[in-house]
Amino acid sequence: MMPDFTSEIKKIDPSEQWRDNLKFRAYDTESSTMIYFDIFNKYICDLIREHPEKFIVTESTGLKDRTGKFLFVGDLFKPNGKTPHDTKLYRIWKIPGGFVINSKNMYFEKEILYDFPMITEPLSDPQTAGWLNHNCDVVGNIYENPELFLGTTFKDRF
Numbered sequence: 001m002m003p004d005f006t007s008e009i010k011k012i013d014p015s016e017q018w019r020d021n022l023k024f025r026a027y028d029t030e031s032s033t034m035i036y037f038d039i040f041n042k043y044i045c046d047l048i049r050e051h052p053e054k055f056i057v058t059e060s061t062g063l064k065d066r067t068g069k070f071l072f073v074g075d076l077f078k079p080n081g082k083t084p085h086d087t088k089l090y091r092i093w094k095i096p097g098g099f100v101i102n103s104k105n106m107y108f109e110k111e112i113l114y115d116f117p118m119i120t121e122p123l124s125d126p127q128t129a130g131w132l133n134h135n136c137d138v139v140g141n142i143y144e145n146p147e148l149f150l151g152t153t154f155k156d157r158f
Contacts, residue, residue, distance in 0.1 A: 022038050022039040022040070022060075023036070023037075023038050023059075023060035023062075023070055023072075024036075024037055024038065024039065024057055024058065024059055024060065024072075025037070025057070025058055025060075025072055026044070026048055026055040026056065026057045026058075027055065027056040027058070027143040027144070028054060028055055029054060029055070029056065030054055032144070034141075034143070034144060035055075056143060058072045058073040058074050058094075058141075059072065059073055059094060060072050061073070061092060061099045061123055063123060063129055063132060063133060064133060065077060065132065065133065065136050065137050065138045066080060066133065066134060066135060066136055066137055067137060067138075069137075069138050071092060071132070071138065072092070072141065073092050073093065073094045073099065074091070074092065074141045074142045074143060075091070075092050075138050075140075075141045076089055076090065076091055076138070076139050076140050076141060076142065076145065076148055077089075077090050077092075077132070077136045077137060077138045077139055078090065078136065078137060078139055079135050079136050080135050080136065080137060089139075089148065090102055090136070091142065092123070093120070095120075098122055098123065098124050099122070099123040099124070100120035100121060100122050100123060101120065101121050101123065101128070101132070102119070102120060102121075
Protein backbone atom coordinates (compact mmCIF):
# COMPACT_ATOMS: atom_id res chain seq x y z
CA MET A 1 0.00 0.00 0.00
CA MET A 2 1.30 3.42 -0.98
CA PRO A 3 1.70 6.01 1.84
CA ASP A 4 -0.41 9.17 1.60
CA PHE A 5 1.88 12.17 1.13
CA THR A 6 -0.86 14.66 0.28
CA SER A 7 -0.88 16.01 3.83
CA GLU A 8 2.80 17.00 3.45
CA ILE A 9 2.42 18.82 0.15
CA LYS A 10 2.59 22.55 0.69
CA LYS A 11 0.05 24.43 -1.34
CA ILE A 12 1.60 27.44 -3.00
CA ASP A 13 -0.40 30.62 -2.91
CA PRO A 14 0.22 32.37 -6.26
CA SER A 15 0.21 35.77 -4.55
CA GLU A 16 3.10 34.64 -2.31
CA GLN A 17 5.01 33.35 -5.32
CA TRP A 18 4.92 36.78 -6.95
CA ARG A 19 5.92 38.68 -3.80
CA ASP A 20 9.59 37.84 -4.40
CA ASN A 21 9.41 39.68 -7.72
CA LEU A 22 7.66 42.70 -6.22
CA LYS A 23 10.31 43.63 -3.69
CA PHE A 24 11.89 47.06 -3.79
CA ARG A 25 14.28 49.13 -1.76
CA ALA A 26 14.68 52.86 -1.51
CA TYR A 27 17.86 54.67 -0.56
CA ASP A 28 17.03 57.72 1.53
CA THR A 29 19.59 60.28 0.36
CA GLU A 30 18.98 62.55 3.37
CA SER A 31 19.52 59.97 6.13
CA SER A 32 21.75 57.59 4.10
CA THR A 33 19.58 54.60 4.98
CA MET A 34 18.06 51.83 2.92
CA ILE A 35 14.37 50.94 3.25
CA TYR A 36 13.23 47.51 2.05
CA PHE A 37 9.58 47.05 1.12
CA ASP A 38 7.20 45.32 -1.24
CA ILE A 39 4.59 46.86 -3.48
CA PHE A 40 1.86 46.03 -0.95
CA ASN A 41 3.29 48.39 1.68
CA LYS A 42 1.04 51.39 1.10
CA TYR A 43 2.73 53.59 3.74
CA ILE A 44 6.22 53.35 2.19
CA CYS A 45 4.88 53.65 -1.38
CA ASP A 46 2.97 56.81 -0.45
CA LEU A 47 6.01 58.27 1.33
CA ILE A 48 8.19 57.76 -1.74
CA ARG A 49 5.49 59.14 -4.04
CA GLU A 50 5.21 62.29 -1.88
CA HIS A 51 9.01 62.87 -1.74
CA PRO A 52 10.53 61.43 -4.94
CA GLU A 53 13.56 63.73 -4.74
CA LYS A 54 14.54 62.16 -1.41
CA PHE A 55 14.64 58.50 -2.53
CA ILE A 56 16.43 56.36 -5.10
CA VAL A 57 14.20 53.33 -5.68
CA THR A 58 15.62 50.05 -6.99
CA GLU A 59 13.88 46.83 -7.90
CA SER A 60 14.57 43.25 -6.87
CA THR A 61 15.69 40.88 -9.60
CA GLY A 62 13.77 38.05 -7.95
CA LEU A 63 17.07 36.14 -7.62
CA LYS A 64 19.10 35.41 -4.49
CA ASP A 65 22.82 35.08 -3.89
CA ARG A 66 24.56 32.04 -2.41
CA THR A 67 23.52 33.02 1.14
CA GLY A 68 19.85 33.58 0.25
CA LYS A 69 20.03 37.38 0.13
CA PHE A 70 17.78 39.00 -2.50
CA LEU A 71 19.56 40.77 -5.36
CA PHE A 72 18.59 44.32 -6.30
CA VAL A 73 19.58 46.72 -9.05
CA GLY A 74 22.78 48.45 -7.96
CA ASP A 75 24.06 45.52 -5.88
CA LEU A 76 27.75 44.69 -6.03
CA PHE A 77 28.82 41.08 -5.71
CA LYS A 78 31.82 38.80 -6.05
CA PRO A 79 32.19 35.09 -6.74
CA ASN A 80 33.08 33.01 -3.69
CA GLY A 81 36.80 32.75 -4.48
CA LYS A 82 37.15 29.25 -5.91
CA THR A 83 38.86 30.31 -9.15
CA PRO A 84 41.65 32.83 -9.93
CA HIS A 85 39.12 35.11 -11.68
CA ASP A 86 37.00 35.48 -8.55
CA THR A 87 38.46 38.85 -7.57
CA LYS A 88 36.24 40.56 -10.13
CA LEU A 89 33.53 42.92 -8.89
CA TYR A 90 30.12 42.68 -10.58
CA ARG A 91 27.19 45.06 -10.58
CA ILE A 92 23.51 44.58 -11.47
CA TRP A 93 21.88 46.99 -13.92
CA LYS A 94 18.27 47.32 -15.10
CA ILE A 95 17.78 47.69 -18.82
CA PRO A 96 14.62 47.72 -20.95
CA GLY A 97 13.53 44.11 -20.90
CA GLY A 98 15.33 42.87 -17.81
CA PHE A 99 18.40 42.82 -15.62
CA VAL A 100 22.06 42.36 -16.59
CA ILE A 101 25.49 42.10 -14.98
CA ASN A 102 28.80 43.28 -16.38
CA SER A 103 30.81 40.52 -18.03
CA LYS A 104 34.17 42.22 -18.41
CA ASN A 105 36.64 43.33 -15.77
CA MET A 106 35.91 46.71 -14.28
CA TYR A 107 39.30 48.32 -14.71
CA PHE A 108 37.87 51.81 -14.41
CA GLU A 109 36.07 52.67 -11.19
CA LYS A 110 34.00 55.27 -13.01
CA GLU A 111 32.41 52.68 -15.31
CA ILE A 112 30.92 50.56 -12.53
CA LEU A 113 29.29 53.60 -10.95
CA TYR A 114 28.10 55.77 -13.81
CA ASP A 115 28.43 54.14 -17.22
CA PHE A 116 26.72 51.13 -18.61
CA PRO A 117 29.19 48.35 -19.48
CA MET A 118 29.79 47.48 -23.12
CA ILE A 119 29.50 43.72 -22.56
CA THR A 120 26.78 42.27 -20.32
CA GLU A 121 25.22 38.97 -19.33
CA PRO A 122 21.43 38.77 -18.88
CA LEU A 123 20.14 37.51 -15.55
CA SER A 124 17.29 35.86 -17.46
CA ASP A 125 19.85 33.36 -18.77
CA PRO A 126 19.50 30.23 -16.57
CA GLN A 127 23.25 29.60 -16.59
CA THR A 128 24.06 33.13 -15.38
CA ALA A 129 21.28 33.06 -12.78
CA GLY A 130 22.38 29.63 -11.53
CA TRP A 131 26.03 30.70 -11.30
CA LEU A 132 25.06 33.79 -9.32
CA ASN A 133 22.74 31.82 -7.01
CA HIS A 134 25.27 29.11 -6.21
CA ASN A 135 28.65 30.87 -6.37
CA CYS A 136 28.30 34.58 -5.56
CA ASP A 137 27.88 36.76 -2.47
CA VAL A 138 26.53 40.30 -2.32
CA VAL A 139 29.24 42.53 -0.84
CA GLY A 140 27.28 45.78 -0.88
CA ASN A 141 25.60 48.21 -3.24
CA ILE A 142 26.53 51.42 -5.03
CA TYR A 143 24.60 53.59 -2.57
CA GLU A 144 25.67 52.31 0.84
CA ASN A 145 29.11 50.90 -0.02
CA PRO A 146 30.83 53.03 -2.67
CA GLU A 147 34.10 52.58 -0.76
CA LEU A 148 34.23 49.09 -2.28
CA PHE A 149 35.26 50.69 -5.56
CA LEU A 150 35.75 54.43 -5.04
CA GLY A 151 36.90 55.11 -1.51
CA THR A 152 34.23 57.80 -1.10
CA THR A 153 30.68 58.00 0.20
CA PHE A 154 27.66 58.30 -2.07
CA LYS A 155 26.93 61.86 -0.90
CA ASP A 156 30.53 62.95 -1.69
CA ARG A 157 30.04 62.19 -5.40
CA PHE A 158 27.13 64.59 -5.95
